[in-house]
Amino acid sequence: MSFSSLFLSPRGGVSPWWLRAFWMALVLSMTALLCVLVMGGTMGVTRAGWDSVWKFRGVFWSGWLLTILISLLSLVFSCLIGLAVALARRSRLLPLRSAAMLYVEVIRGTPLLAQILFLFYVVANAVGLQERLVAGVLILSLFSGAYLAEMIRSGIESVPESQLESAKAIGFSIVQTYRFVIAPQALRQILPPLAGQFASLIKDSSLLSIIGIGEFTLAAQQVNSATYRTLECYLPLAVGYLALTLPISLLSRVLEKQLRYET
Amino acid sequence: MKLEALDITKVFGSGSQKRRVLDSLTLRVDFPHVLALLGPSGGGKSTLLRVIAGLETPEEGTVSLDGIRMPSEERSLRNYRSSLGVVFQSFNLFPHMTALRNTELPLTAVHGLDAATARKRALGIMERLGLADHAGKMPAQLSGGQRQRVAIARALASQPRFLLFDEPTSALDPEMTAEVLALIAELREFGTPMLLVTHEMGFARKVADQVAFLAGGRVLEQAEASDFFANPRTEEARRFLAKVLAY
16 A cells, blocks of 8 residues: 555545544544634633533433424424425416425525524414424424425436336326335435435524524523533534434435445 | 227427327228338327327327227226236336336236236236246346336236337347347237337338338328238338338
């Protein structure tokens, strides 16, 4: 093994796993060292600082669990919304198609934060929806549903015309065509981006702190205002999100690899 | 069996792009064993096959089988389609199912057979077509010729009134083409009438009983295959045969 191959990935190939692991470990520890040097120096990380935050570990814990709950519920609802809207966009009924298109464009064209503020303080208020958690899950589902709708639609459209022709010739009904032909093939196509969307959903749920839902981010902010500790509050916050999103990111990579071998 | 296509007009595109692919076409066949649709590209052969299969609705005209008109209402049209077997030019097998599943699914989902009967029938057909060892394979694991065999097995399993082949070998290399053509010739044993659109003149000559020659969206000539090849009556057919048989 030459000296340069310790640094360079071979053209059109991969370096051995231990070399990649070594570099990952090195980069990680350098980053950690940098963090400690920069932030530890200015903000004075002390044993006492961590101790004062540790007392509020229950707040972190319940916030983290609430984030998971919100994400899971929103995932389910956004999948339902996404599926319905994707089908609506393919519908022959023009008003339905226009409505679906408007929904997707409005949601994708505005920031989530603006949607949260508008839907919670204006719409939810107007219809008398007081329950923050319910409103939060609905808003997040509406937001994510628009993106899922586009993914599902592209998945459906990725199924070749010849497959639909074949299904038609066999005598499948529309429902059977979706069930036996379109759904299994589309699902394969969109599984990796779907996993990515779920990771986004988890991260985006942090914005719900703005309307006072006691999820993970708000929990960290509350502990911060009680202890005046920043690093000790916000480092666990970042790590807590990574603990949720990294496994999903890994999963989507595995899925992608599997799909490549199967086709 | 009697097939009648009367005054069929099919237009593709709109505005200035409008093209009459079938132009008041009429075809009456007392179905022989094998009818070949021949003619130049763009002459309307495949479109006619798709109209007869119930996959394409013509702007004008009617198709009837044994004097019964092809229905236009979606549900009955679905029944009509499922009573025929279509084999397409490209590989239209479902890539996420094994060869066996591809063959038996229409039997349970469309023809209402129970799972055990469907499997037995699918396996029986596959065995007759030399696919016994490949039943458990996915389409991607099969060669082009084998895939086309599975497609034929799938079409035959539902015991169709007749089989329609839309250029069944145009996506295959010469060796596999020969293999699939040999199989289609063997299908005579099954007794199912066949309608085929093909570019393989040698094959059509050998296998077809009757020939319909299409050009410009019309049937210009319809004859016994031996007559047609020996003695084409229209100028267009003569020119066409001279061109394709030149090499």
